[in-house]
């Protein structure tokens with residue numbers, strides 16, 4: 001089973017906490033079975049007139065019992081939290097390692113739902129269920145030993161009934177798995193719907209489309225309610241069937257014990273003991289019948305985690321160094337988005353020279369962003385070659401990534417200070433001062449302060465301010481190629497020209513700029529104009 005293989009590595013990492021949790025799960029089972037022996041003892045002692053002794057024994061047992069219960073809960077919560085935290089970290093780490101195309105296979109909200117909702121299902125259900133199974137098996141074994149001490153007839157009878165009732169988990173496992181997966185999909189759908197409604201707030205308000213947005217949300221909400229209901233119902237039917245069967249079995253044991261005491265075969269204390277011990281047999285047995293489908297129901301969740309976080313190669317990211325080059329050549333490259341028949345780029349050949357300035361132009365949808373995604377190493381071409389100074393290199397995509405810095409049309413800023421958004425973990429105060437000037441944010445920094453928190457995705461800044469911080473970030477990264485995907489479109493004409501001139505003047509650094517608005521004087525500033533049309537290029 002896949003989940004066993006996946007879980008093994010988390011359990012191995014937390015072997016100390018795991019052993020502790022197992023020890024207390026078994027102790028917890030022992031404490032329950034021990035009650036039957038205790039009851040037998042104290043009833044027989046009390047019947048013999050030794051009430052004080054019976055009271056002391058009971059008090060000691062209660063103290064030990066509560067300690068074991070507390071420790072069992074504590075060790076379980078501790079292990080659960082540790083493992084859930086590690087699963088979350090692993091998932092996010094793997095998501096960040098994905099290449100752009102496989103990342104884009106799922107929506108951002110799908111990943112959020114995976115980490116928040118699906119890991120929660122494992123957190124709530126997996127470890128707890130495994131430990132409950134351990135505890136149930138231990139209780140079962142101990143109960144059998146204790147019951148056999150009273151009479152083998154009880155044991156034989158209970159095993160017989162168990163065989164008859166074995167059918168419960170087989171009925172519910174499939175149904176519960178399907179309901180769990182449907183519930184998870186509905187949660188994913190809800191996360192997406194909710195994100196859209198909240199992110200689209202401005203559009204909704206300005207067009208007074210509250211009803212439209214509410215209806216959109218309600219659709220997701222009612223689907224989630226429906227799926228949650230089915231999931232809850234199947235889960236409930238599974239456990240109530242188990243409870244009913246357990247109750248019936250205990251009733252029969254009581255009748256049998258009644259007969260034994262009537263026939264004078266066991267003492268009063270033993271009768272109470274055997275009834276209590278039969279509870280310790282029935283309860284875990286039916287608990288197991290409910291727990292096994294519950295744990296199998298999580299299989300689709302494990303599969304989903306595997307699918308969403310599949311990373312082709314874990315190793316390459318950190319090992320590729322920045323490369324010295326003079327010319328990068330793209331020869332006969334083509335590209336189509338996965339699952340799409342239409343080729344966006346067809347047999348394109350172009351060369352990028354160190355220090356030269358390129359302007360990419362073309363109609364909307366011509367493939368400009370796709371082309372720069374390829375130049376930046378985000379999209380691997382379907383055919384053709386990428387050469388560095390005429391030579392093929394290992395991991396060309398990673399090498400391209402190491403050599404480029406992009407300012408995207410839609411800038412993303414972390415909910416941190418201006419400074420942290422530029423440095424992103426690096427340190428170099430001198431270079432920071434330089435890029436602040438070059439990106440024309442000196443005035444803003446003076447005004448707001450370098451430690452000004454920009455808000456979620458920079459919502460406390462204007463579009464132009466965000467774009468200039470993104471330019472400062474790209475300059476700070478000190479890559480050989482700077483790419484502007486309409487990266488100065490949000491700026492006023494004067495600032496845009498100033499920044500463009502600065503970037504054009506940077507010697508030794510290649511500039512690739514995409515622009516819709518190409519004025520004749522702009523064309524003259526660039527070394528080459530790459531014109532994209534119908535998936536092919538014309539270089540002027």
Ligand SMILES: Nc1ncnc2c1ncn2[C@@H]1O[C@H](COP(=O)(O)OP(=O)(O)OP(=O)(O)O)[C@@H](O)[C@H]1O
Pocket residue numbers: 104337340344362363364365366367368369370371
């Ligand atoms: N993730 C995607 N999946 C499928 N098709 C896509 C995807 N992204 C873009 N496309 C398609 O690829 C083509 C080129 O898109 P691209 O964004 O590269 O054009 P563009 O020239 O940058 O457009 P614009 O100037 O409007 O930004 C378009 O037909 C677009 O619909």
